[in-house]
Amino acid sequence: MIQTYRMTEEEKQYLEKYDVTKYDRPSIATDMAVFSIMGDEKAIEPGKNRSAENYRKIPEQKMKILLIQRGNYPYKDCFALPGGFCKKGEDVHETAKRELYEETNVKNAYLQPVGIFGETGRDPRGWIVSHTFMALIDGTKYKLRAGTDAWEAHWFNIKLEKKEIQKNLQEDSALIMNEYSLQLQYEAIELSAVVVEKKKFEHYHEQVSYEITECQGIGFDHAKLIVYAFLALQKQTEQDGKIVFDLMPESFTLTELQKAFEIILGYSLLTANFRRKMADYVIETEEIVEGAGHRPAKKFKRNVENFYR
Amino acid sequence: MIQTYRMTEEEKQYLEKYDVTKYDRPSIATDMAVFSIMGDEKAIEPGKNRSAENYRKIPEQKMKILLIQRGNYPYKDCFALPGGFCKKGEDVHETAKRELYEETNVKNAYLQPVGIFGETGRDPRGWIVSHTFMALIDGTKYKLRAGTDAWEAHWFNIKLEKKEIQKNLQEDSALIMNEYSLQLQYEAIELSAVVVEKKKFEHYHEQVSYEITECQGIGFDHAKLIVYAFLALQKQTEQDGKIVFDLMPESFTLTELQKAFEIILGYSLLTANFRRKMADYVIETEEIVEGAGHRPAKKFKRNVENFYR
DNA sequence: ACAAAAGTGTTAAACTTACACCCATGC
DNA sequence: GCATGGGTGTAAGTTTAACACTTTTGT
Numbered sequence: 166m167i168q169t170y171r172m173t174e175e176e177k178q179y180l181e182k183y184d185v186t187k188y189d190r191p192s193i194a195t196d197m198a199v200f201s202i203m204g205d206e207k208a209i210e211p212g213k214n215r216s217a218e219n220y221r222k223i224p225e226q227k228m229k230i231l232l233i234q235r236g237n238y239p240y241k242d243c244f245a246l247p248g249g250f251c252k253k254g255e256d257v258h259e260t261a262k263r264e265l266y267e268e269t270n271v272k273n274a275y276l277q278p279v280g281i282f283g284e285t286g287r288d289p290r291g292w293i294v295s296h297t298f299m300a301l302i303d304g305t306k307y308k309l310r311a312g313t314d315a316w317e318a319h320w321f322n323i324k325l326e327k328k329e330i331q332k333n334l335q336e337d338s339a340l341i342m343n344e345y346s347l348q349l350q351y352e353a354i355e356l357s358a359v360v361v362e363k364k365k366f367e368h369y370h371e372q373v374s375y376e377i378t379e380c381q382g383i384g385f386d387h388a389k390l391i392v393y394a395f396l397a398l399q400k401q402t403e404q405d406g407k408i409v410f411d412l413m414p415e416s417f418t419l420t421e422l423q424k425a426f427e428i429i430l431g432y433s434l435l436t437a438n439f440r441r442k443m444a445d446y447v448i449e450t451e452e453i454v455e456g457a458g459h460r461p462a463k464k465f466k467r468n469v470e471n472f473y474r
Numbered sequence: 475m476i477q478t479y480r481m482t483e484e485e486k487q488y489l490e491k492y493d494v495t496k497y498d499r500p501s502i503a504t505d506m507a508v509f510s511i512m513g514d515e516k517a518i519e520p521g522k523n524r525s526a527e528n529y530r531k532i533p534e535q536k537m538k539i540l541l542i543q544r545g546n547y548p549y550k551d552c553f554a555l556p557g558g559f560c561k562k563g564e565d566v567h568e569t570a571k572r573e574l575y576e577e578t579n580v581k582n583a584y585l586q587p588v589g590i591f592g593e594t595g596r597d598p599r600g601w602i603v604s605h606t607f608m609a610l611i612d613g614t615k616y617k618l619r620a621g622t623d624a625w626e627a628h629w630f631n632i633k634l635e636k637k638e639i640q641k642n643l644q645e646d647s648a649l650i651m652n653e654y655s656l657q658l659q660y661e662a663i664e665l666s667a668v669v670v671e672k673k674k675f676e677h678y679h680e681q682v683s684y685e686i687t688e689c690q691g692i693g694f695d696h697a698k699l700i701v702y703a704f705l706a707l708q709k710q711t712e713q714d715g716k717i718v719f720d721l722m723p724e725s726f727t728l729t730e731l732q733k734a735f736e737i738i739l740g741y742s743l744l745t746a747n748f749r750r751k752m753a754d755y756v757i758e759t760e761e762i763v764e765g766a767g768h769r770p771a772k773k774f775k776r777n778v779e780n781f782y783r
Numbered sequence: 784a785c786a787a788a789a790g791t792g793t794t795a796a797a798c799t800t801a802c803a804c805c806c807a808t809g810c
Numbered sequence: 811g812c813a814t815g816g817g818t819g820t821a822a823g824t825t826t827a828a829c830a831c832t833t834t835t836g837t
Contacts, residue, residue: 219814221813222813222814223814223815419816419817420815420816436815437819440817457814458813458814458815460814460815462815462816463816
């Protein structure tokens with residue numbers, strides 16, 4: 166970095182005397198909302214090589230989020246987002262990357278900061294500011310490595326429902342409240358929470374805040390962080406679907422891709438239109454999926470020209 | 475907050491012994507990229523009640539960013555984003571709001587976190603993580619209060635130019651580099667910097683990083699933060715123009731609004747099309763701007779129905 | 784009169800939406 | 811044969827882009 170700025174002797178002395186540690190400082194943590202799309206992987210009944218379902222049917226894929234069961238206080242035995250503290254010499258983004266690798270063994274994922282949560286009282290251990298990241302990983306790749314890790318980490322099915330509970334519009338101010346019901350499920354474990362989104366407009370400027378009003382089995386304020394991260398994923402998917410590809414393997418069928426969109430958005434799309442919209446982003450490969458009881462599907466991959474810009 | 479979770483005696487004891495302060499912790503700061511659109515307010519020559527320009531012409535409006543001149547080390551005499559440290563008991567968003575008020579006397583502004591910068595060495599005083607916020611304020615309102623503050627804060631004209639300097643596309647990885655030339659000017663003071671944006675794609679996942687390669691008169695890594703914030707503003711303007719209204723007063727002419735868009739985007743729009751696109755977002759008021767040497771303009775205000783959702 | 788901005792109308796092209804339809808496969 | 815998913819065509823409606831044109835004012 167070329168800087169015209171040079172340190173003087175006086176400045177060096179000033180900085181030597183300067184002591185940041187005399188001010189109050191927080192700990193910085195990253196919490197990772199790791200999303201993936203996977204099937205439920207039900208135990209297959211012996212004697213049958215597919216589950217009892219119709220042999221033609223595509224196994225249902227679901228939105229998953231990675232949660233760990235806390236082995237220690239606070240919130241012992243509750244589930245929470247994986248994460249950890251930022252070490253000295255580490256940028257928050259590096260922390261996130263490291264945590265993701267430690268927790269999932271995944272090195273290549275899409276990582277994006279989605280929020281900063283520093284409210285007092287959010288962590289009983291003290292002043293801890295959480296930097297929440299969204300990570301999108303390709304579920305098929307993860308499955309290959311799934312056997313290797315033995316922590317109490319599980320992929321929970323995630324479901325989020327929205328309900329408008331208030332809408333008060335005035336000339337230069339407004340209050341809109343939405344209630345989000347969050348449901349998380351892994352085998353017999355069911356967690357849930359209700360998070361209220363409060364959109365305030367004052368003098369035409371929007372301010373949004375979130376508050377947990379009910380919570381079952383989710384540690385810290387992580388119910389809020391989960392809702393926040395998932396909403397960010399939904400919003401970006403609507404605005405520019407390219408983010409969805411970060412959940413996909415190298416090659417995939419267009420139906421798989423469409424299902425991914427539908428799972429995130431929570432509503433279904435028309436196939437013909439979807440394919441036209443995706444046409445520029447993908448190109449055909451030689452690969453074909455056969456043996457599924459219906460017309461074989463072409464596999465596609467990302468179209469480099471339109472992806473990298 | 476209703477939590478099924480209750481603290482046990484054991485947990486209380488655990489937490490009492492727990493000492494966050496034994497780990498390394500950073501200081502947390504907020505830096506504010508305060509944008510506004512205003513005219514240059516040239517001194518008007520005595521005897522003329524308008525500047526030498528054509529009496530019909532609308533005074534040119536420009537994109538401005540608020541910078542303060544540092545009175546102390548480090549980067550003494552350089553210009554930097556206003557900001558300050560996060561106090562205990564304060565959420566980062568509250569810090570941002572407080573700083574904005576202290577610096578500009580403005581209480582109502584659009585505030586949005588745009589980035590987290592925690593690289594080691596970014597601040598010679600120690601480990602300081604900056605949370606960069608974008609603030610959009612209505613320049614006309616600010617002008618009314620401008621006389622009251624006496625700090626060395628000034629509204630700089632901001633200009634940002636992009637140049638692609640590398641594009642290397644491969645099958646599953648790519649490297650794209652863009653060079654952004656930043657120019658800031660207030661009266662005779664001219665600051666500048668070059669920031670290189672490096673977009674790396676590995677295994678189809680995008681990672682973006684920014685590096686300052688040249689810098690004149692801008693303190694810390696703030697050239698990077700400024701570029702980052704301005705790019706965020708541009709991107710959001712292209713995706714959903716509603717953010718632009720945060721720079722506007724309560725009522726405005728459609729030409730004023732269009733100019734705001736053009737100033738942010740850096741290119742001009744076709745009037746007829748622009749008006750059609752904005753039609754849903756605005757409604758006519760009774761107000762009319764007269765006495766300008768051309769057909770009087772209707773003033774519009776935000777259409778509450780479409781704004782608040 | 785005229786320069787400058789305010790504001791409207793028209794057309795072709797592009798995209799979106801909705802629906803109907805055919806294709807290929809494994810059992 | 812048939813259920814299931816794979817894949818295409820088409821017509822109506824909507825949005826966008828480009829350009830031409832009219833209106834209204836202060837000096």
